[in-house]
Amino acid sequence: MHDIKALRETPEAYVRGWSSRGRESAQADVDALLTLDKDLRAAKTTFETNQAQLKKLSGEIGKAKAQKDEARAAELMTEVEGLKGAIAVAQETERQTEEDLRTLLASLPNIPFEDVPLGEDEAGNVEIRRHGAPNILSFLAKDHADLGEALKGPTGPLMDFEAAARMSGSRFVVLKGQLARLERAIGQWMLDTQTTEHGYTEVNPPVLVRENALFGTGQLPKFEEDLFKAGLTFSRERLAGQAREAGIELKSLDEQTYELIIAQMGENARYLIPTAEVSLTNLVREAITAEEELPLRLTALTNCFRAEAGSAGRDTKGMIRQHQFQKVELVSITTPEQSAAEHERMTECAEAILKKLDLSFRTMLLCTGDMGFGARKTYDLEVWLPSQNTYREISSCSNCGDFQARRMDARTRKAGEKGTRFLHTLNGSGLAVGRTLVAIMENYQDEGGRIAIPSVLQPYMGGLTHIG
Numbered sequence: 001m002h003d004i005k006a007l008r009e010t011p012e013a014y015v016r017g018w019s020s021r022g023r024e025s026a027q028a029d030v031d032a033l034l035t036l037d038k039d040l041r042a043a044k045t046t047f048e049t050n051q052a053q054l055k056k057l058s059g060e061i062g063k064a065k066a067q068k069d070e071a072r073a074a075e076l077m078t079e080v081e082g083l084k085g086a087i088a089v090a091q092e093t094e095r096q097t098e099e100d101l102r103t104l105l106a107s108l109p110n111i112p113f114e115d116v117p118l119g120e121d122e123a124g125n126v127e128i129r130r131h132g133a134p135n136i137l138s139f140l141a142k143d144h145a146d147l148g149e150a151l152k153g154p155t156g157p158l159m160d161f162e163a164a165a166r167m168s169g170s171r172f173v174v175l176k177g178q179l180a181r182l183e184r185a186i187g188q189w190m191l192d193t194q195t196t197e198h199g200y201t202e203v204n205p206p207v208l209v210r211e212n213a214l215f216g217t218g219q220l221p222k223f224e225e226d227l228f229k230a231g232l233t234f235s236r237e238r239l240a241g242q243a244r245e246a247g248i249e250l251k252s253l254d255e256q257t258y259e260l261i262i263a264q265m266g267e268n269a270r271y272l273i274p275t276a277e278v279s280l281t282n283l284v285r286e287a288i289t290a291e292e293e294l295p296l297r298l299t300a301l302t303n304c305f306r307a308e309a310g311s312a313g314r315d316t317k318g319m320i321r322q323h324q325f326q327k328v329e330l331v332s333i334t335t336p337e338q339s340a341a342e343h344e345r346m347t348e349c350a351e352a353i354l355k356k357l358d359l360s361f362r363t364m365l366l367c368t369g370d371m372g373f374g375a376r377k378t379y380d381l382e383v384w385l386p387s388q389n390t391y392r393e394i395s396s397c398s399n400c401g402d403f404q405a406r407r408m409d410a411r412t413r414k415a416g417e418k419g420t421r422f423l424h425t426l427n428g429s430g431l432a433v434g435r436t437l438v439a440i441m442e443n444y445q446d447e448g449g450r451i452a453i454p455s456v457l458q459p460y461m462g463g464l465t466h467i468g
Contacts, residue, residue, distance in 0.1 A: 119367025397428030
């Protein structure tokens with residue numbers, strides 16, 4: 001969400017910022033926001049003026065009645081009725097204008113920081129640094145899907161896409177045996193590293209959240225098609241049974257009442273999280289966090305769920321783009337003064353994982369046209385995949401400024417002071433577990449299809465050194 005006062009004071013900065021993100025309607029958006037803001041303030045003024053006049057007339061009516069001046073009292077009461085109508089109109093105008101303003105503000109992306117490079121798409125991203133040389137194998141590299149399907153166990157391939165498709169459809173996988181253990185080891189080791197070495201606090205959060213949590217972090221309303229919604233559906237019999245358990249006997253449940261109940265339940269539906277960023281960041285929603293406690297550094301290993309809308313035809317083979325995957329998420333809650341340094345620190349914490357795994361990667365600063373909706377600045381880490389002979393994203397670390405905090409009403413206050421201000425929020429992957437498994441399999445393969453296990457993971461694998 002955006003600060004309407006700041007937009008009122010420096011509208012040109014918002015036109016420039018949204019234009020740099022490829023929004024052709026930036027000037028029209030700003031004009032519309034300023035008009036709504038003006039109309040809202042006018043409606044509030046009208047309401048307050050009429051309320052004050054109503055209070056004044058009520059006093060005069062009392063005086064007129066005390067003086068037994070019924071004619072004057074009747075005249076004033078007629079005027080009061082007119083004012084009540086005007087107040088009702090002003091209230092409705094204020095409500096509708098405020099809703100329109102909030103809806104438009106909620107649909108607009110964050111404003112990039114000044115040091116973010118201009119660009120229309122990923123071609124405008126800038127490489128900041130690189131670690132290690134690309135791993136050029138002395139034989140034809142197999143991709144992870146071929147490697148995983150060639151590894152066999154008692155129940156078939158250790159990476160089984162066909163079994164997953166039979167029960168869940170495309171973009172799912174079943175991992176078995178040593179590959180399943182390796183994925184578990186990767187997640188546990190990354191979580192241990194982020195908590196014991198980098199100072200993050202481990203959290204085990206819900207993976208089902210309400211709509212307002214996703215609004216707070218910016219996934220809703222714009223990206224609803226990318227989410228999985230867990231709708232609540234109940235038969236009449238089940239509703240009646242639950243009512244009986246609560247001591248209520250439903251003698252009949254007509255169609256209209258049933259539909260009304262279902263609609264109300266739908267409003268309380270839950271969404272599966274696309275990333276633990278949602279759950280972790282919302283821990284400070286609608287609260288005031290003491291400034292002395294900042295920065296808060298939180299991490300979680302969770303399943304994540306994405307519909308991958310709009311990605312038809314992209315990475316259809318293998319584990320690169322799945323509907324369900326595991327990720328170690330990093331979230332920092334800071335003051336405005338801390339957030340830039342915290343962003344660099346978070347990115348280094350993600351990079352450290354790849355360094356410990358001895359995987360070649362590069363760190364990219366995303367341009368204005370390639371950043372996520374809620375970000376003001378983003379670094380992507382891209383790991384080398386031999387089968388594709390290129391770097392692929394494995395982590396994204398973003399500074400959102402106060403954008404999410406405003407949507408969540410998350411504030412901070414210094415001890416001894418009365419005033420509050422909005423927090424800054426940051427999030428990053430530390431790392432995506434499935435893509436890390438992919439990178440290990442491809443970079444640690446041998447010509448015969450065996451996978452060497454990186455030394456840092458061997459204690460988590462019971463001392464196992466190879467798979468296959």
